[in-house]
Amino acid sequence: MSWNEPGGGKKDPWSGRNDKNDPPDLEEVIRSLQDKLGGIFGGGSKGGLGNGPSMKGVGFLAAGAVILWGLSGFYTVDEGTRGVVTRFGAYVNTTQPGLNWHIPSPVEQVSVINVEQQRFIEVGYRSGGGQGMGSVPKEAMMLTKDENIVDVRLAVQYQVKDAKDYAFNVLDPASTLKQVTESVQRGVIGRSDMDFVLTEGRSDIVLAIKSEIQAVMDAYKTGILITSVNLQDAQPPEQVQGSFEDAIKAREDKQRLINEAEAYSNDVVPKARGAASRIVQESEGYKEKVIARANGDVSRFSQLLTEYKKAPAVTKQRMYIEAMELVLGRSNNVLVDVKGGNNIMYLPLEKLANKTVEDATPAPVASHEPVSLTSPPVKDIKTDVRASSRERDVRGR
Template sequence: MAWNEPGGNNQDPWGGGNKGDKQGPPDLDDAFRKFQEKLNSMFGGGRKGGSGGGAQPGSSSGMFIGILILAVVAYVWNAVYTVDEKEQAVILRFGEYAETVGPGLHIYFPPIDTKYQERVTELRTYNLHQQMLTEDENIVEVAMSVQYNIEDIKDYVLNVAKPLVSLEEATQSALRHVVGGSEMYQVLTEGREVMGIEVRDRLQAYLDSYGTGLNVAKVNIESAQPPKEVQAAFDDVIRAREDEERAKNKAQVYANKIVPEARGQAQRTIENANGYRDEVVARAEGEADRFVKLMGEYKQAPEVTRERLYIETIEEVFSKSSKVLVDVEGGNNMMYLPLDKLTQSHGSSSMPSRQLSAQELNEITTRVTEELNKRVNSSRASGGRVSR
């Protein structure tokens, strides 16, 4: 049931209440006038005249001043800004570089000034995953990450329109150049660390030549592997190289064990040879010295010296022989002296069999020698001969 129909209790939804015949929507002019009066009361404006008068010129000026103040406050609010410790800002005045500001509270004046604020100490990361062609014409998939920061914010803002796009393209160029100059085995194994350093140096050179203001902190070669289609074959190659390396290490261990022993034996042989040489030289020198002295004695007494040498020689020979044969020239009999048997019988006559001492052996040799001398002297007239 509508509010103005019979039985609707004449309740005005706009809050007019029961006003008799003057029923209808609220007066918008009256509501606007009330709002204007509130603004005038806030900013010093007032109404002049009776309650039935319209808005005065003072009320319009007060509204304009209020709006102007609000605009100034909003402008100042937007113009004041804070630069964090990790940030820097570049101010352009009429499109031309004005200054670079550091941490703190600052103000600029748009649209005269333009502000570019960036984090300069924060390390950012750019990831790249692409297929590359190596020097030996093999394809590898390389995944790498570049950590960088803004080193010169002025160059970063003014020199290059899109410095991050330049970074991406320079990274691809540097990586292709380094991988294209390396063999696949180096890229897949121990050459990855060296390759990361080379890519970083080349990438930094590119960015410096472009004037991007970026600094490359580190380049990480996260993975390098052949394409999936030939992964199994390359795994076999890697295992074969690992077996080769293991065999080399085993051979090196064996060499480290054998070589010192061989060197020790060689040194021992050299020392023995040096000792033998010194012994032979010393014996030869002694024999030469003995011969010189003996020569002097022989000149003084030839017969005695000759006899003495003969006896010493016979003693030396007999001391090394267990059997002696004496042959007399012109005779049919040969005398046989078994010294080993004589020594055995000499030992068994007094006590059980034992080994003769050197002194006892010399005594027996002396007796045999005397006996031989006697026989030799008796047979000299007939030219007797003694043989061993």
Template sequence: MPWSNQSGGPWGQKPQGPWGNGPQGGGQPPDLEDILRRGQDKLKGFIPGGSGGARGIAAIALGAVLLWLATGFYTVRPDEVGLNLIFGKYVGKTGEGLRYNFPYPVGSVIKPRVTTVNTIEVGQRTGDTTQRISQREVPEESLMLTGDENIVDINFTVQWQVSPTNPEHYVFNLKNPDASIKAVAESAMREEVGRRNIQAVLTTDRGPIEAEVRRLMQVQLDEYGAGVEIRQVQLQKVDPPQQVIDAFRDVQAARQDQDRVRNEAETYASRVVPEARGEAARIVQAAEGYREGVVADARGAAARFTQVYETYKTAPAVTRERMFIETIEKVLGASDKVILDHGVGQGALPLLPLGSLQAPAPLQPQAGGAPRNQPGTSIQQGAGR
């Protein structure tokens, strides 16, 4: 049942509400015109000379202008740069501290953070769900073609920050910074991976790839006027595609075995080759020594023959006698012998075992090359020859 002031409502005959007395003054709403009139009367008391005074209007306008101008002060933090705009046009930038620009709507200030390092993931997405970190692969970004027409799965991150020297380029030239930087990063990585073979990408070229991709990204973003500095490019995962990773591991194991066998062969060669070269040098030196000895002996024999011939021309008889004696000495000096006088012992002495009476004595070469008997060799010289 609707509440009525005539009947007093459901709580009795008197006009009372549920919290005590009911609305006073018969429940009539307040007079809005009376409230506005009272406000105007109070305002007239504060304005000198009444509402129609020019001085009062000027004071109000001046106060409003000063209050509006005071709103132009702003503070730039140490990690920020202030970009001043007037009627939407960029007019300059300011450093940290208390600064001033025309207040809104004439002027405005944009304060990008230039020391914050931002990270962009390419090939994967990392999220924190239910108090644990989860990663989600993005194959359309991670699968890339190498220079030898193989496919490699690469996940990497890019760390970047707003350029402190050109923050206005970042603010006014990039509509979607994260998407633009990710597109440039993916393009640079595909270009660099396409220049290399998959074996180098998987093993030795990680560092060069990171450095080259960072350089390519910085050059491209500078050409765009992006106002972004690339701090680091870091490869997180470089693997063959999941479908063929076992085959690639087998190939990698075979390459390692190949390298091991090659190293063993090179080690063996480095040991055997010097030995063979040393033996060859020894043989060559021995042959050269033998050649020099033979040549020297031949030259000595030729010189001796020449000297004997010259002597023979001077005294033939003496030379023949000397040559005969030297020849007999060479022939008989190396054999066991007993010399008997032909005039003595014609009968019995030849029957004696003369060969066993003395042991053969070793021969010693003379200065002229002919052997001679050792002391103690008994030779019986006959009366005649």
């Protein structure tokens, strides 16, 4: 028996029609399914494969599809984001946070844009995932006003302030912002000297760069708000770094010496001014004293002149006595007029006083009793001199 001949019991090797355990026929399964669908949508169950559902069933299917399509237009906008609705690519409106609806695709599309996210760009370096900054010389090297080259690294943070402008007016906002930043940065650095960029001018440069970047981005209507500009680093090129550090040290030494000189000046100048003021005040006081004494002498002379005109002889005698009293009162030598004698006794009180002090000092070698010399009070002697002078004047008269 060949392979394609029926076997025993009329069994076909390719099918099991006559086998009671064989699966049902495919045509029977399709017919049964068609009958069930016809019953649901109002069709008959006697048709073959060519019989379809009725118009009523098609209407239900179409209505269900439209409802599902309309429900797919609901969408939610989260807090801090805005929804930009476009109809066939044209802008329609901007939706606020919450539940919103738009005509479903493909008529309208919604692009959700985060307007509170802080975005940033790097110019002159790449952060490298937090493992240090890698310099980009093509972006970092810039020429200053005094024709020096500096390595400047800048980071700009920004966020979206207008979702419509951000989505439609610029093809690539981040790339545009980077190009604008690099251009503005080179312009600001080119207007500044190298020392100003590297030392005290950092804050001014950052403010100028931020202001100019915002002005350009507003002119382009990019919908971008610059929140901060950070000058990460500004230094001379690596090839001249050592020489530049030496120059900085020399500048610091210069400033230190200047500060020390100013401190010394602040210490000495007030003292000198005080001494000068004291001398001036002493001079003023001396001037007033001399003027007052001169005025007193003039007044006294005027009074003497008046008395002299009244009694010239008496006034002369009195003036002589007062002058001698003044002269002898300043001298340590005393002359004593002894009554009944022609000789005047001379007492060297200055030498006697010095001798008394020497005798009062104990001798270092020999010990002896101290000798004490006493002299009469000068005041009493002066009184005696005045008395004797007056007696002579009386006798002469």
